[in-house]
Amino acid sequence: MMEKIKQELEKGGAVVLPTETVYGLFAKALDKKAVDHVYQLKRRPRDKALNLNVAHLDDILNFSKNQPPYLQKLVDSFLPGPLTIILEANDKVPYWDQFRLNDCWISDAESSCHSRIDS
Numbered sequence: 001m002m003e004k005i006k007q008e009l010e011k012g013g014a015v016v017l018p019t020e021t022v023y024g025l026f027a028k029a030l031d032k033k034a035v036d037h038v039y040q041l042k043r044r045p046r047d048k049a050l051n052l053n054v055a056h057l058d059d060i061l062n063f064s065k066n067q068p069p070y071l072q073k074l075v076d077s078f079l080p081g082p083l084t085i086i087l088e089a090n091d092k093v094p095y096w097d098q099f100r101l102n103d104c105w106i107s108d109a110e111s112s113c114h115s116r117i118d119s
Helices: 002-010 032-042 057-063 071-078
Strands: 015-018 023-026 052-054 084-089 103-108
Touching: 002 015, 023 032, 052 057, 057 071, 057 084
Parallel strands: 052 103
Antiparallel strands: 015 023, 084 103
């Protein structure tokens, strides 16, 4: 099953995965075609941003800027778990993922449903 999911993500598709509370629609955040596909599937307005799901603190640091000094403690205390952190997106977040917004919503990929990143 995991191989089928990986293949679908690699070709720019989207997959539905269970989380702690709901099912989430996931695709590769750094793939414009995949992000466009998620918007189309959800019939979601382009001005309604999607979140980035990540698995590690390094990913949070890689896609955000101006992190608060307590970020490490927050991550150590609550992840993995259903936690959403709102940070400023940096230049590594493509324009199609920012949707002209300055915030980057980052969620734990292993346990929350907000969106997608395959790092």
